Amino acid sequence: MTRGKFITLEGSEGVGKSSNIQFIANTLKALGIAVVTTREPGGTPIAEEIRQILLTEYEEPTLPETELLLLYAGRKQHVEHLIKPALALGKWVVCDRFFDATFAYQGAGRNIAIEKIEQLNQWALGEFSPDLTILLDAPVDIAFERIKHERKLDRFEKEKKEFFEKIRMQYLRIAQKNPHRYHVVDAAKTLVEVQTEIKKCLDNI
């Protein structure tokens, strides 16, 4: 049996990941491909438990390294118990965020050295990597407008804007470094245009 393909969808807030993940799954299903959609952090019972710890705000701050170790603890379960077995059965797996999100959010966003993340990634997953990553990219202003519905940004939100600017730049750097698997889609365009673009890169694999 031919191994399925592993597709990840990346991008920061407001770029339309959730609507497009379903579009990708439906497009593939229409071609007769068996599809599993999943998400990170999470994806298996244990990984979802770990996700809960990641999303809970404790009085004790979570150290960036702890966050990273928890992310990879969940990711290891997810890869070995859901993603790889599905691929081995010939299914295609479409995942809402994967390790690139860690490089973007924990690396650029939380200032963990990229080499430290690479070391941990290598430790936990070895060479395992998506076959195709679609990056939905839009200027932070446009993404913010979509979230905020044209509400004025306060000081805290402006800081958040810088944070998302860093995330965006990091995603674009990762895309540039991995042209063999990356496809950057201009998410500032209309949904129809975005989906035409996504369909094109699915046709390519």
Add this chain to the structure above:
Amino acid sequence: MTRGKFITLEGSEGVGKSSNIQFIANTLKALGIAVVTTREPGGTPIAEEIRQILLTEYEEPTLPETELLLLYAGRKQHVEHLIKPALALGKWVVCDRFFDATFAYQGAGRNIAIEKIEQLNQWALGEFSPDLTILLDAPVDIAFERIKHERKLDRFEKEKKEFFEKIRMQYLRIAQKNPHRYHVVDAAKTLVEVQTEIKKCLDNI
């Protein structure tokens, strides 16, 4: 202010760790030293949450690497938010199990390559290490008798015996490799003899 000392107590089941951790704390307190006792996995609110995941039996098996990543996620919080701050205030920290337990249980017991644990340990903690580690060592038969109160071992328990034999041997190997910080106490002796021995090695630091 002089930095406090970090003391860890190691050993497998039935060697008397719990009674002796209190003895160490009391001995130090009698000398006018401020003491914090703690344990692994756990020690901070987040690390205790992670401990819960480690101790829960899920239908989905926890992968050895996931277990290791979770252990180090908790350990990082514990070291940075409890152990190091206490030491910096001049307090002595006495910890029931620390990273050596990971090398013994996950390494020898669960067959994770020692180098993989070393890599993760270095990644998370760098050179941070106990000042003194007291290993309570007893032949597995004696430790088992103490737990089992001379009940006959069934087949499953015999397998367990082999498991604890591996743990014991690994602990002894670690002690041999780290003579500068390790003190092996013969836990087959009476409690009074064991405590005399422990007191002697506390006097040395």
